[in-house]
Amino acid sequence: MADQADFAEQAMPLMSGLYAAAMRLTYNSSDAEDLVQDTYLRAYRGFGGFEAGTNLKAWLYKILTNTFINTYRMKQRRVQQVELDDVPDYSLYRRMGGLETVSLSRTPETQVLDGMPDDEVKLALESLPDQFRIAVILCDIEEFSYKEIADILDIPMGTVMSRIHRGRKLLHDKLWEYAAERGLIPNVERPAAAAHAGGQ
Amino acid sequence: MDCDQMLNLINHYMDGGLSQWRHRAVARHMNDCPPCADHHNAHIQFRQQVASKCFEEAPAGLRLRISESLGVHPSDGSPLR
Ligand SMILES: [Zn+2]
Numbered sequence: 117m118a119d120q121a122d123f124a125e126q127a128m129p130l131m132s133g134l135y136a137a138a139m140r141l142t143y144n145s146s147d148a149e150d151l152v153q154d155t156y157l158r159a160y161r162g163f164g165g166f167e168a169g170t171n172l173k174a175w176l177y178k179i180l181t182n183t184f185i186n187t188y189r190m191k192q193r194r195v196q197q198v199e200l201d202d203v204p205d206y207s208l209y210r211r212m213g214g215l216e217t218v219s220l221s222r223t224p225e226t227q228v229l230d231g232m233p234d235d236e237v238k239l240a241l242e243s244l245p246d247q248f249r250i251a252v253i254l255c256d257i258e259e260f261s262y263k264e265i266a267d268i269l270d271i272p273m274g275t276v277m278s279r280i281h282r283g284r285k286l287l288h289d290k291l292w293e294y295a296a297e298r299g300l301i302p303n304v305e306r307p308a309a310a311a312h313a314g315g316q
Numbered sequence: 317m318d319c320d321q322m323l324n325l326i327n328h329y330m331d332g333g334l335s336q337w338r339h340r341a342v343a344r345h346m347n348d349c350p351p352c353a354d355h356h357n358a359h360i361q362f363r364q365q366v367a368s369k370c371f372e373e374a375p376a377g378l379r380l381r382i383s384e385s386l387g388v389h390p391s392d393g394s395p396l397r
Contacts, residue, residue, distance in 0.1 A: 121395060124386045128393030131379060136372035149378045156382045226361045229369075237369040255331060257367045262333045273333075281327050287366070 123163045126172050127156065134180055137253050140241055141184045151188060155180045174260060178268040181250055189246060225288075228295045240290040248283030255280045317345045322352050330359055 134155060138148035158179050159166075166175060229237070241249060254260045254268060265276045295301050322345045328334045329342045346353040376390075383390035 124383070124388040124393035124395075126393070128379075128383065128388070128390075131374040131382070132372060135374040135378065136370060139372050140370065145375070149375065152374070152378060153382055153385075157385060160386055226358055226365060229362060229365045232369070234369040237366060241366070241370060256363045257370055262331060277328065277331075277333060280331070284327065288362075 120160065120163050122168075123160055127159065127176060130173055130176060131156075133258060134176060137177070137180060137258065138184070140238065140249060140253055141181075141246075142188050143242055147188060151180065151184060154183050154187075158183065171264065173258075174264045174268055177254065177258065177260070181254075181268060185246075225292075228300050229291060231300050232291065232295060232298075236294050237291065240287055240294060243290050244283055244286050248279055248286055251276065251279035252283040252287060256284070317341050319345075319349065319352055322346070322349070323355070326352075326356055326359060330356065330363070 131152065135148060135152050138151040138155075139145065142148050142151055155176060159176055162179075166172070241252065244252065250269065251265065254265045255262075260268065262273050262276050262280075265280075266273045269276070292301070322342060325334060325338065325342055329339060332339075334342065346356055379390045383393065386393075387396050388394060389396060
């Protein structure tokens with residue numbers, strides 16, 4: 117049995133990561149603070165049953181995401197239905213015009229992102245439907261493995277992968293859209309969707 | 317493995333989600349194909365940029381409230397007594 121006295125020392129250093137995730141999930145600091153506080157209190161109460169030596173960070177994120185899904189999302193009453201079909205992974209690559217233009221070591225897309233204010237990147241991530249946003253946060257920001265994410269969200273590995281990959285694509289597209297609006301995109305081929313929207 | 321196959325696996329490769337055999341095949345391809353290697357680097361960079369731009373520091377007030385309810389020091393979570 118894990119000792120509750122150990123809990124704080126292991127869990128307190130993880131707070132900023134949990135808070136950042138909570139901000140992206142709830143969209144505002146007061147809900148985010150409540151969600152993180154809830155998470156710590158629930159985890160503390162349950163820590164006796166937590167097996168020492170297992171992954172405390174993953175367990176905290178499991179409590180955070182469950183609490184969010186069961187409590188805060190209900191409150192927001194957002195309707196978010198997105199098809200779960202798998203998408204090819206290479207949209208970024210295609211968009212940059214194929215092999216020839218990819219041979220730059222610093223690609224336009226990472227340059228573009230460099231020039232974007234933090235707040236817009238946050239907004240772009242927040243624009244993703246819950247299931248994709250959560251998957252991207254856990255994988256790309258918190259660096260959990262597919263297996264850990266499958267355990268945290270209680271879903272099969274295949275679903276984890278398709279949510280991450282789909283989520284990344286949605287995030288790419290959103291960031292690209294913001295960057296285009298701000299005129300941050302240099303002489304690179306526009307994505308097909310945007311080009312079509314432009315007429316012809 | 318050709319470039320198209322490689323690009324379809326790049327997300328899985330980056331996340332450590334490939335079997336050992338496939339992981340090695342992707343790594344070999346990138347060794348011989350600088351554009352794919354660059355592309356992989358761009359993916360990794362992109363990921364790191366998103367992560368660093370989405371960083372948040374937990375507010376001091378929250379840290380204080382939580383440490384109070386756990387009866388520990390807010391700085392490092394060590395016991396108060
Ligand atoms: Zn290649």
